[in-house]
Amino acid sequence: MSDIIESLPPHRVMPFITEEQIQHRVQQLGNQITEDYRDVHRPLLLVGVLKGATIFLADLVRNIARPVEFDFVAISSYGKATRTSGEVRILKDLDASVAGKDVIIVEDILDTGLTLRFSYLMENIRNRHAASVCVCVLLDKPSRRQVPIEVRYCGFQIDNHFVVGYGMDYAEQYRNLPYIGIVDVSENNILAIEETRSAESERI
Ligand code: IMP
Numbered sequence: 001m002s003d004i005i006e007s008l009p010p011h012r013v014m015p016f017i018t019e020e021q022i023q024h025r026v027q028q029l030g031n032q033i034t035e036d037y038r039d040v041h042r043p044l045l046l047v048g049v050l051k052g053a054t055i056f057l058a059d060l061v062r063n064i065a066r067p068v069e070f071d072f073v074a075i076s077s078y079g080k081a082t083r084t085s086g087e088v089r090i091l092k093d094l095d096a097s098v099a100g101k102d103v104i105i106v107e108d109i110l111d112t113g114l115t116l117r118f119s120y121l122m123e124n125i126r127n128r129h130a131a132s133v134c135v136c137v138l139l140d141k142p143s144r145r146q147v148p149i150e151v152r153y154c155g156f157q158i159d160n161h162f163v164v165g166y167g168m169d170y171a172e173q174y175r176n177l178p179y180i181g182i183v184d185v186s187e188n189n190i191l192a193i194e195e196t197r198s199a200e201s202e203r204i
């Protein structure tokens with residue numbers, strides 16, 4: 001275990017959605033998008049929300065069998081202050097024009113919905129005369145929603161777990177896992193980690 005991960009509160013990552021399950025579902029989503037956007041003369045633009053959506057977007061575009069462009073935006077995450085003022089800033093805007101394009105916003109995970117709602121990302125893209133705008137998320141935690149967000153494409157609906165891997169992080173770690181895991185901080189597991197650690201040190 002690296003020093004960075006050692007410095008986080010004790011936790012364990014439990015396997016949740018396998019690499020095979022993810023790849024199979026991403027392929028289905030790509031096929032669905034290919035079918036839904038059949039007019040190849042209308043430009044299609046996928047907009048990934050940094051950083052969590054990068055891996056998902058990279059796999060998704062390779063499963064879309066028609067011309068497609070992609071771009072990224074960065075949105076400030078809401079803290080306690082922004083939650084009350086309802087302000088979430090767009091830190092990195094789109095590079096390309098969206099006028100006349102069908103746009104799909106690609107997110108890693110939809111939780112409360114506050115980031116998408118208060119960044120006004122969809123409104124912003126619509127105001128710049130996109131032909132259409134919709135949302136595609138790999139994971140959706142519907143039980144956590146605080147504001148309604150219409151999701152057109154969803155990989156998996158999950159219960160209220162904190163997940164990592166396949167682009168998603170815990171304190172910037174674990175984005176590189178090829179599968180999705182649940183971060184478990186329950187006491188039994190922490191004890192188990194400590195036992196493992198002391199067993200490891202006994203061996204040394
Ligand atoms: P929302 O604004 O509450 O919908 O949260 C959206 C963002 O929070 C996601 O795009 C993620 O970046 C982050 N997030 C929410 N839940 C998780 C999680 O379980 N693991 C990692 N990041 C998460």
Ligand code: MG
Pocket residue numbers: 049050051052053107108109
């Ligand atoms: Mg995100």
